[in-house]
Amino acid sequence: MILVLNGPNLNLLGTREPEVYGRETLGDLETLCEAWGSELGVSVTCRQSNYEGQLLEWIHEAGGAGFTGIVINPGALTHYSYALRDAIAGQPLPVVEVHISNVDAREAFRHTSVTAAVCRGKISGLGLLGYRLAMEFLTEGR
């Protein structure tokens, strides 16, 4: 049972900056994640919030709710949220950080991730495929 979390502004996917984030909407991404979950034999729950505190609460609750791993695109919180970092570090589930764009090829502030070090790994720049690869990692060896 995988939890897919998308952070601030990812509800805008497909509406602007298609050269950076592609043309698929958040709804398209969530439909893909559910389909990939079916292929991988795992149930998937997708959630998005523009609120840091909401993301923290979903992470706090994930283990107790029966999830076995978390895929997270924290949006810009990646670059500065120690609260998000502490929430990830303080719970037992494996977490994979995903970025649609290649953050290391963009502005300098996007080169820093304060969350990646407390995740099992980070995938960046592979578009929506990154979510699938993260799900494959979290379901490997079950």
Ligand code: CA2
């Ligand atoms: O590449 C990614 O997935 C990011 O996590 C996306 C974040 C950005 O702050 C990170 O540096 C990298 C931004 C979310 C998307 O923002 C949009 C704004 C307008 C239109 C579409 C998306």
